[in-house]
Amino acid sequence: MNIIDIRNIFKIYEIGDVKVHALNDVSLRIDKNEYVAIMGPSGSGKSTLMNLLGCLDTPTSGVYNFTGENVGEMDDNDLAEIRNREIGFIFQTFNLLARSDALHNVELPLIYAGVSASERKERARKALIDVGLEDRVYHKPNELSGGQRQRVAVARALVTRPSIILADEPTGNLDSKTGREIMALFNEIHGQGNTVIVVTHEEDIARHAMRVVRLLDGKIEIDEPVTNRIVPEPVA
C-alpha cells in the first residue's frame, strides 16, 4: 500500500503579478518502508515538495493521499493532527527548544498528542536511549554537540511512531564524520521498518537511500533506484 500517493500536483505562488510554478504537475508514490532521497538544486521545488509531503502546506491543485486520507481537503487542525501522529520531522538546524532539556524536547509531540505525563516521560526516555543518548537526558541543547542535538531531533521524530520520517538536509549543519554517524542512524531506523524520506542536495547523502527522486524546475526529472548505495558501518 502507498503511504504517499501524489497525483498531478501543482503549487503556484503569486509574487506580485508573476505566477511561480514551484511544483508543476508532479506525481509521486512512496510505499511503506521505502528509503527515498529527494534531490535537486535550489529553486527546483524540493522544499515545496517537502512541505507538502510533511502536511505543512497544501497544494494549489492536485490530489495528495496520505495513508489513504485526502490531505488537500483538510483544515489547519486536521493537518496539525496528521503531522503530530504520522510525520516525524528532522530539520537541518535541529530546531530544538533551546531552554528545554533533551527529555522535554522529545516529550513535546506527545504533549500535543495528549499522552499522560508518566507515559510520555517513559517513551521519551526510551527514544533517547534508542538514539544512544541515555546519558544526555537532562542536558539542554547548548550543552550538546551538533551530532547529539540531531540525535535528540531524531528521537523527537521517532517518539510518536510516525508513518514517515521526513528529514530536510539532516547533515547540513554537521561535520562529515558526524554526518556519517547520523546517516548510519537513519539506516538503522529504516532497517527497523520505518519509511524514510531525506531531502538533500548532496550526492553522498542521497546515495544512502534506496531510491532517488531528482527535481528540476518544479518537475520530476528522474525517479530511479540507487545503484551504488552507501551502506554505513553501524555506529558502536
Add this chain to the structure above:
Amino acid sequence: MKTIRNMAAFMFELREGLIIALKAVAANKMRSALTTVGIVIGVTAVVLMSTAIKGIDNAFEGGISSLGADVLYIAKWEWFSDKPWWEMRRRDDITMDEYRRFASLVTLPAATAPYIIARETVKYEDNNIGSALVTGTTERYLATTNFEFAQGRFFTAVESSSSRYVAVLGSTVAENLFPRGDALGKEVKIGGHRFRVVGVLEEQGSFLLGDFNPDQRLFIPIGVSFKHFSSRRHSSITITVKAASPELVDETREEALGAMRKVRGLKYDDENDFGINQQDALMETYNSTVGVIQIGGYFITGLSLFVGAIGIMNIMFVSVRERTREIGVRKAIGAKRRTILAQFLLESSVICVMGGLIGLGLAVILSLFVDQVLPTSVQLDAAILAIVISAATGVAAGVAPAYAAAKLDPVDALRYE
C-alpha cells in the same frame, strides 16, 4: 461521555499550557519582572482605591448611625432642600415655648429634646480648643441618642432645669483637654465661664461627620446656653425626636409635622415654615458625592491598569516575534492553532496574575499606612477583585499577540530567521 472527554482534554491542555507558560516566564525573569510593574501599580491602585472607599463608607455609616436612623431633627433650616437659604432665614426661630407645646402634642416618640448650638473656646489649664461645638440641651437629650459613657454620667433633670454649670465632654474633646484621661470632676472654661465635668462620652468614631460627631462636642444645660452663648445666628433651637422604633419613623414624622404646624398655627394651605430633617437626606447627598469620587477614582486607577496592559501587550508581541521559529517547530510537530493561542494567553495571564499578587501584597502593606488616617483594611472581596482583574487584563492584553502567533503559517515560521 463526549463532554467528559472534552473536559478532560481541556484540563490536560490547560495544565500543559500552564507549565509551558511558567517556563517561558521563568526563562525571561528580568523582562517578566519589568513587565509586571505596570500591572503591579495598577492593581495596587485599584485595591487601595476600593479599600479607601470602603473605609470612607464604613466611617460614614458608623457616623450616621450615631445620628440614628430613627431620629428626626425639627429645625428652622432644612438640610437639603431646593428652597433658597434667604427664604429659610426669614422664618421665625423655634423657641423653647414652641418646643414645650410640641412635646405636649406628640404621643408617638420615644423621646424628644430641644437643643441649641454655639461655637466657643474651651480651655483647661494650658490645653484649649479654639472653636468647639457647644450643645445646650436638657437631660432628655440622652434618650434620643445611643451615647455610652467612658466616665461619669449625663447631667440630671435638676441640673438642667436649674441651669447648673456642668458639662459632658465628647471623647475627642476630653482627650485634647485631658490627655491623661482625668477629666471627671475638673473645671473647664467654656467661653470664659467655669463648668464642672460630670461625664465623658465613649468614642463614637465618626470622624467624617464633623459638627455632628458627638466626639467633638460638649453638652451643657440649655438654660446656660441661652444665658451666655446665644447670638442672633444661633438663637433658634432644634428639636430632636426619636421614634419608638425604626418602623415607626414615618408615622412619627407625620405626627410631628402635624403637631409642629399646629404649634405654628399654620392653615391647611400654608407651607411649612420649619424643616423636618432626617439622616436619609444626608445619606443621599453623601452617596451622590462619593459616587462621583468613586467613578473618578476607578477611572484613574483603571487608566493605570490600562497602561500596564498595553505594556504587557507590547512585550507579548515582541515575545511572539522572537519565538516565531519555536512556534513553527511546535506547529510542525502537532500543536494546533488553539494550543498556541492558549499558550500565549496563559503566558500573559501568568505574568499579570503574578503582578496582581505582588500588587495585592503591596496594597495590604500600604493599607496599614492608610489605616492611620482612615480606619480600613483590605477585604477579601478586594483581594479576589485584584486577582480577577489581573487575570482578565492578562487575557485582554494577550489576545492580539496570541492570535498573531496562532495564525502563523508553519512554513513561514520555520523559515523565519
